[in-house]
Amino acid sequence: MTPMSGDMPSPQLLEEFSQFFRLLSEPARLQLICHLKQGPMDVAALIEATGFSQSHISRQLGQLQRAGLVSCERDGVRMIYQAQDELVSDLCNLVQKRMKQRLEAQLEQLQIA
Amino acid sequence: MTPMSGDMPSPQLLEEFSQFFRLLSEPARLQLICHLKQGPMDVAALIEATGFSQSHISRQLGQLQRAGLVSCERDGVRMIYQAQDELVSDLCNLVQKRMKQRLEAQLEQLQIA
DNA sequence: TTCCTTAATGCTGGCATCGTCATAAGATTG
DNA sequence: CAATCTTATGACGATGCCAGCATTAAGGAA
Numbered sequence: 001m002t003p004m005s006g007d008m009p010s011p012q013l014l015e016e017f018s019q020f021f022r023l024l025s026e027p028a029r030l031q032l033i034c035h036l037k038q039g040p041m042d043v044a045a046l047i048e049a050t051g052f053s054q055s056h057i058s059r060q061l062g063q064l065q066r067a068g069l070v071s072c073e074r075d076g077v078r079m080i081y082q083a084q085d086e087l088v089s090d091l092c093n094l095v096q097k098r099m100k101q102r103l104e105a106q107l108e109q110l111q112i113a
Numbered sequence: 114m115t116p117m118s119g120d121m122p123s124p125q126l127l128e129e130f131s132q133f134f135r136l137l138s139e140p141a142r143l144q145l146i147c148h149l150k151q152g153p154m155d156v157a158a159l160i161e162a163t164g165f166s167q168s169h170i171s172r173q174l175g176q177l178q179r180a181g182l183v184s185c186e187r188d189g190v191r192m193i194y195q196a197q198d199e200l201v202s203d204l205c206n207l208v209q210k211r212m213k214q215r216l217e218a219q220l221e222q223l224q225i226a
Numbered sequence: 227t228t229c230c231t232t233a234a235t236g237c238t239g240g241c242a243t244c245g246t247c248a249t250a251a252g253a254t255t256g
Numbered sequence: 257c258a259a260t261c262t263t264a265t266g267a268c269g270a271t272g273c274c275a276g277c278a279t280t281a282a283g284g285a286a
Contacts (some may be wrong), residue, residue, distance in 0.1 A: 008147050009205070011140070018140045020208050025135035026274080030127045038121070043233065056275055058234055068215055077232050077283045087211050091204055095133050096126070098200045102181055139244080156263065169245055171264055190253050190262050 023067055024088065028052060029060050036070060036083040043079060136180055137201065141165060142173050149183060149196040156192060 009017070024030060028050070035041060035049050046057050061081055064070040069088060072081045122130070137143060141163070148154060148162050159170050174194055177183040182201060185194045 008151070011144075013209070014140045014143045014147070016212065017205050017208055018138050018143055020212075021134045021204075022138035022273095025131050025138045027124070027127045027131045028274090030122075030131055031124075034121050034127070053276065054233070055235080055277080059275085062234075074283085077230095079233060085211065087207060090207055091134075092122070092130050094200060094203055094207075095130055098198065099129065099133075135243095141244090166246065167263075168247080168265080172245085175264080187253085190260095192263060 020067065023063060023069070024091070026060070028056070029064060030088070030092075032057065032060055033064065033069060033083055033088050036081055037089065040080050040082040042075070042081070046081070133180065136176060136182070137204070139173070141169070142177060143201070143205075145170065145173055146177065146182060146196055146201050149194055150202065153193050153195040155188070155194070159194070 031050055032046060035046060041049070043054065043057055043061070046052075046061075047054055050057070052060075061070060061072070065072060065081075069084055070081055071084045072079045074080075144163055145159060148159060154162070156167065156170055156174075159165075159174075160167055163170070165173075174183060174185070178185060178194075182197055183194055184197050185192045187193075
């Protein structure tokens with residue numbers, strides 16, 4: 001039933017994929033996204049929630065914003081950040097589902113042996 | 114309709130997610146996975162297909178194997194590697210779909226302006 | 227204007243990872 | 257056994273990214 005192949009993505013596409021995944025390869029960024037998923041927050045609230053330094057948070061948010069995972073708007077002197085789409089949640093759910101399957105399989109192996 | 118929140122994943126889970134995404138943050142590894150998706154191959158074939166050095170390929174395959182994305186079996190003196198599940202394809206498809214949506218949105222912005 | 231608050235950015239040290247060379251480990255053949 | 261072929265690994269230079277300090281930029285209040 002396997003169609004024997006999807007085709008090989010172009011090197012440029014692979015490069016874009018890897019850059020995107022690299023964004024998610026940092027716990028700090030994932031954490032920020034998770035917090036923002038609970039609702040819009042300003043930087044001060046993110047500092048309070050995570051304990052990270054102001055400049056660190058600002059940099060990470062900058063990267064996430066350039067990738068379109070996060071948006072922001074001014075509120076006076078504050079910047080209110082907001083999670084922009086569901087993609088990261090979807091990706092994490094897929095990964096988690098697979099982790100679970102893998103552990104269950106290992107469990108069965110142990111019970112047989 | 115948004116349930117106003119899924120809950121916040123634990124730091125350990127975030128760490129595992131990020132480690133997994135880090136695996137996919139390297140074009141070389143994505144490329145190896147894509148080649149292996151076409152069917153089982155030995156290391157020599159992967160060298161031929163990618164132009165990477167033998168030791169480089171061996172290292173990357175080692176990482177992918179520890180994560181369960183790739184499996185291998187001996188055939189005499191050769192090692193035949195094989196892609197192990199569809200997760201990576203699924204993740205890439207989701208990312209690609211979103212990239213497309215984003216570009217289409219930008220296109221519309223341009224036409225309005 | 228000046229002062230204060232908040233967020234973004236230049237610069238830097240430290241650490242992790244990539245990629246290569248050389249070598250070791252494992253398997254097969256004679 | 258030795259010789260050879262294939263893959264894995266130790267060591268190392270180069271590169272890139274993180275995380276913090278200090279500074280700058282931007283807005284609002286007096």
